[in-house]
Amino acid sequence: MTKWRNKRGASAVEFALVLPLLIVILFGIIEFGLLMYNQAVITNASREGARAGIVFSPRPDVSAIEQVVRNYADQRVVTFDASKPTPNTSLGPNGSCDAFGEDLTVDVSYPYQFLVFSRLVDLLGSGTTPGTITLTARTVMRCE
Numbered sequence: 001m002t003k004w005r006n007k008r009g010a011s012a013v014e015f016a017l018v019l020p021l022l023i024v025i026l027f028g029i030i031e032f033g034l035l036m037y038n039q040a041v042i043t044n045a046s047r048e049g050a051r052a053g054i055v056f057s058p059r060p061d062v063s064a065i066e067q068v069v070r071n072y073a074d075q076r077v078v079t080f081d082a083s084k085p086t087p088n089t090s091l092g093p094n095g096s097c098d099a100f101g102e103d104l105t106v107d108v109s110y111p112y113q114f115l116v117f118s119r120l121v122d123l124l125g126s127g128t129t130p131g132t133i134t135l136t137a138r139t140v141m142r143c144e
């Protein structure tokens with residue numbers, strides 16, 4: 001003799017069990033997509049700073065190159081941090097192009113603040129402040 005069971009509501013229970021995992025995956029995709037986008041922005045900001053340092057005549061000083069990097073990053077970086085930190089810019093050994101054929105190195109670092117996965121980042125220990133990871137980029141261009 002078979003006993004028929006009422007299966008109404010089983011799919012609602014299964015959905016309730018799977019929903020937290022789906023939400024974590026969705027926010028992970030969004031968060032790491034923003035992280036990769038901001039890494040590309042920091043890389044391009046470094047490239048723009050180096051290009052400004054080697055092409056313009058008369059040659060810009062260190063503060064002008066840093067301003068180019070800052071302007072590029074401020075217009076394009078997506079962040080959830082209310083203070084919107086500015087990128088840290090440092091130039092190579094001599095700091096500017098003094099002669100034709102020298103290399104100009106522009107290093108840019110930016111503290112990216114996670115929104116959802118800040119505790120996970122803290123457990124991995126990769127940032128200097130809680131919930132952050134430092135994005136870095138380096139561009140080397142020959143002075144023209």
